[in-house]
Amino acid sequence: MARPHRKLATLLLLASCTLAPACRRPPAPLPVAVPKPAPAPPANPRPVTQPELPLLAPRTSQPIALDGELSESVWRAATHSGGFSDEKTGLLAVPHSELRLANDGTRILLGLYAADEDIVAAAAKPTTPTTVEEDAFEVQIQRPGVDPPYQLWIWADGERRQAGVDAHAPTASATCAIEMDGTLNKPDDDDEEWVAECMIPFTAIGARVGDTLAITVRRCDTPKIGGKRCGVWHGRAQLQ
């Protein structure tokens, strides 16, 4: 049985670009936040305090095998996001998502973990992902004062889109690998998780070692018990 059609909200990442080098449109206006009714009692009553002081994205010279495994030691030395916060409640988001961040001097290294009971990815991805089908991570990286931000969408099946690539390196592109423990688009079985291991060239963002980047990562999911939940992490990281 097909899973209900679900689309991500667009509070954070409003992409209007594809991989096309000429695409330099500024982000679409953000929707005005409308006060919501009182949220339902949280299932996981733990407040999340997200760091506002810059994190350090440590530099590594260790080769990374891009296989989705996060098995290299750099991933344990990498900056940890901790759990994301639920967009509606501000509490720890469930299903669990997590970001790990490092760099190798020329590329940002992103490790993205997604606990997921039912891994799904639509066969056809939007060319202009103003909204995306789950399961996907939405990553936004911004150098202070530089617009538009760099944006990357990574789906559980390994497909990706990017936008806001720096004009000086229009062909620079992120590379990612996915490791999945479960089955894609098979809702009648139980999945465990999927992991994206990504490398984003500094040139795609126009970043250099020493820069402090504002980073937002967002992921939505609908557990089998129903109820779409979106978790977000935002913070700043300095490339060591």
Place this chain on the structure above:
Amino acid sequence: MLCLFPAKRPGFAVLRHVSLVCLLLGIGVAVGCAQLDATGAKATADTGVAWTCQPCVQRADCGADWCVQFAADTYCAADCSSTTCAAGLSCKTLITEAGESVKACVPDVASCGSAIGTGDSSGTCQFDDPTTPSCCTGCGASGCQTNGCYGGWFCDNAACKCVASPTGLVCDSADATLVEDLGPRDVQPMDVPPGSLTPAGGTLPELAFAIVGDTRPAIIEDTAGYPAAIAKKIWQGVQGSGVPFAVTTGDYMFASAYGTQAAPQLDLYLGAAAAYSGLRLPAMGNHECTGATTSNCGVGNKDGITANFNSYLTKMLAPIGLSDPYYTFNVSAADGSWTAKFVFIAANAWSAAQGTWLEAELAKPTTYTFVVRHEPAAANTAPGVKPSEAIINKHPVTLRLVGHTHTYQYKSDTHEIIVGNGGAPLSGGVNYGYVLVKRRADAAIEFRAVDYSTGQTTSTFAIKADGSPAP
């Protein structure tokens, strides 16, 4: 930094000091407010509203601005959903004091903060946890905690202001320090008299046990990120319940199959589980093979003897006298009124021999039959799930006790209880916890899911010996 908080609320017996937590709390808020941009001038948003480090309790304190959670406190911040922020400020998605997600301008370089962490000297604790009546009024229209705050925040009763806090902090009545509450405060002991149990089985005056499952980090080889504190609190809760034995549903590590981290992670698990003095009976999970649900360990199987499998055998099974990852645990009533068997299947060490054994074990008549396996029936890519299901379905079974999915769920249609919320990254809508099981006077078996942080029951159901619902 040592947090000194004179205590107001005595009564928590099991407390441990967490100076590190105090340190982090202090660091998180002890950032100066004045330096907001490179020039030292206060930044101003395009909306014309200056960032003034104005603290707030509720939105009414901020006029047209939001009252947002920022740098472990709440401050007034201008809306930037339709405008951009000035230099020195960034437009970020933040959570308001009432739990709304909004876009607001906040400083890039520094954050505001008052000097939380010194407490006072009046003999009272400065921070009231969510369940303690206090002077805060920050919950607005949202769910209001007893302390007047929202979303698990503590109330700083010196300023009548809601503040973020790490999980589980309470004031220690003994020496007035801010400490982590590690004790099971609300677990109701099941009052089960001790019986006579060994890993081979035994007799009990009453059938009662706990189920715990899936305790591992999110990232492979991340031993430093092992959820030992969560596991310890879970096992403390189980200990407080008084049950004589516990069943665990698998996945105690996330380690490379042939790496070095399986043993250290199991040591962390066992250290946490030592908080429980009863008998622990483990099932093997996929992470005790290679980590892949499709993996199959054991001599003659495709993945052979991995470091994970070997560590599991030596550290978890050998100490209770077991050498195979599949086994049966038989218990019976001291007065002979009931018998029960727990059949532990290793679906990631599946073999024809295990199939033959399973057929024979399930054919033995008992009042209650519990099949313990890591993967639910739906996780059928595990090598032993489909073949074991084919055998199980030929025999009477009370309930399957499984994990793998990192949540708690009772599935009456497949006669399964999923208990996989033992510290592994959560995938459902349920918090970490465990399940307590007890045979009732009417011979039905009652299952009670418990939240590890509160000790409160979150869900109950009961079934008869044949697995059908009981009132």
